[in-house]
Amino acid sequence: MAEHYRLAILDDYQRVAMDHADWGSLADHGVTVTVFTKHFGSEQEAVATLADFHIIIAMRERTPFPRSVLEQLPNLDLLVTTGPANASIDVTAAADLGITVCGTEGSPTAAPELTWALILAFARNLPMEHAALREGRWQSTVGFELAGRTLGILGLGKIGRRIAAYGAAFGMTVVAWSENLTAEAATAAGATLVDRDELFRRSDVVSLHVRLSPRTESIVGAAELQLLGPDGLLVNTSRGALVDEDALLTALEEGWIRGAALDVYNHEPLPAGHPLLSAPNTVLAPHLGFVTAESYDAFYGGALEDVRAWLSGSPIRRLRP
Numbered sequence: 001m002a003e004h005y006r007l008a009i010l011d012d013y014q015r016v017a018m019d020h021a022d023w024g025s026l027a028d029h030g031v032t033v034t035v036f037t038k039h040f041g042s043e044q045e046a047v048a049t050l051a052d053f054h055i056i057i058a059m060r061e062r063t064p065f066p067r068s069v070l071e072q073l074p075n076l077d078l079l080v081t082t083g084p085a086n087a088s089i090d091v092t093a094a095a096d097l098g099i100t101v102c103g104t105e106g107s108p109t110a111a112p113e114l115t116w117a118l119i120l121a122f123a124r125n126l127p128m129e130h131a132a133l134r135e136g137r138w139q140s141t142v143g144f145e146l147a148g149r150t151l152g153i154l155g156l157g158k159i160g161r162r163i164a165a166y167g168a169a170f171g172m173t174v175v176a177w178s179e180n181l182t183a184e185a186a187t188a189a190g191a192t193l194v195d196r197d198e199l200f201r202r203s204d205v206v207s208l209h210v211r212l213s214p215r216t217e218s219i220v221g222a223a224e225l226q227l228l229g230p231d232g233l234l235v236n237t238s239r240g241a242l243v244d245e246d247a248l249l250t251a252l253e254e255g256w257i258r259g260a261a262l263d264v265y266n267h268e269p270l271p272a273g274h275p276l277l278s279a280p281n282t283v284l285a286p287h288l289g290f291v292t293a294e295s296y297d298a299f300y301g302g303a304l305e306d307v308r309a310w311l312s313g314s315p316i317r318r319l320r321p
Contacts, residue, residue, distance in 0.1 A: 005031045006075075007055040007307065011062035012037050020293075020300035029311050031055070039063070039269060047072040054078070055310075057303045060290065061086060062268065067093035078102070078315075080306045082299035083290070085319065087212050087239070092321040100310060101319045104302025107295035112162035114289045115207055115237045118261035119146070122233055122283045147171035152203030153191060154219070155210030155238070156181050161189045163207055175199055178210060200227035205235060212239035222247040225256050232257045237289045240265040245276075252279045263289050 007026065009017045012035050017023070023033045034053075040046040040063060047069055050056060055078045058065065065079060067090045076099050081089055084103045094101045121127060124143035132140040151167035153160045156176040167174045168190045176191040177199045186193040200206060206228060210216050220234065221244040228234060234257060236243055245266050251257045259281030268287055270276065276284065290299075302317070309316040 003030060005029070005054040005077075005311075006052055007031050007033045007057065008050055008053045009033065009035045009057045009059075011039055011059040013039075014291075016296060017057075017300055020296045021304040023304065026304075026307065026311075029308075031307070031311075043069055051075065055307060056080070057300075057307075058082065058086065058089070059299070061088040064088035065094075066090050070094055070097055070099060073099075078307065078310050080104070080303045081319070082106070082303060084317070085211075089319070091319050095321050100315050102306040102310070102315055102317045103319050104306065104317065105298050106290065107292060107298055108158060109162070110292045110295040111237055111289035112159050112166065114263060114285070115159075115163055115235060116166050118237065118263065118283055118285060119205060119207070119233070119235055122235075122259060122261045127283055146205070149173070149204035150175060150202050152176070152194075152199040152206040154178065154196070154199065154206060154208045156186060156189055156191060157209060157211075159238075160207075160209035163209065164189045164191045172205075175202055179215075196224075197227060200224045200232070201229075203228065204231060205233045207235040208238045208242050210238060210242065212241055217241050218244040220244065220248075222250070225251040228257050230255055230258060234260045235262075236260070237263040240268070249275055249279055252281055257281075259283075263287055 015037050017035055026033065040049065046063060050073055052075055054075050056076060058079065058081045060082055065088060070090060070093050079089065079094060079099055079101045081103050083106045089101060091101055123146060125141040128141055147170060149172055151172040151174045153163055153174065153176040155178045164174045174191040175194045176186050177194055177196045181193055183193045210219065219242050225247055248260060252260060261283040263285040264287055306316060
């Protein structure tokens, strides 16, 4: 190991990383901290910028670390991701290259609360009404109520179970599907187990909460969107690649579904001119699901703990292949 360590904190868009952990305390361990507030435009830019760093703190999946990047970072010893997992880090490649990868805890409530905010914002047309009010117009649209409607949850894990509870609190009927979900587990969460097609066919609102993997990529395509139908709302605060984006754009343009409330996208940050930015019947957020003070305390505080533990020779929360 080097006697002096260069640590990079990536993608600090709001310039708050230094406020959520005592990074200055690492100076006694020979660690200097550099914060990057802008997203790297390419893999080549990331490699060129990070080649001299020994420790990298990655904010979720904002900057990917495939094998092709890791192989070009010869000084990298420790890679920390905020959150307990990161699909954009090739953990196998890291292990092959002798790079330790660690994670952190996160907020259990930040993403579910943002999910419900998007649902309510869409149901009552809040973005449109907000803009209209500022322009001097009063009551421009007619919304719809959630009570009495059916909420479909694709993926009844930790987040999905919270969404089920929110739906029940709003008087909704809750149905759920995930690959290994049992009827007993669904009932315990206040939901009814249905098959995937039935979930889309029956639901007025479908919210996605499955983990992205080769099996779940594009799990929502044209067939599912057509089953959801012209009165259905698709909500995605999980990962953009769960949805076939071309099919979604067609569904929005041709009215297959009522609309979509999205926090995640195939390409992030969403580039200027992207067709979703002009698609009808959408409520869009810039991946805010984890962006809360409480979540950042857990992320950055945990990342600092990971660095200290690694410096002491006893890494914690290691991610392994």
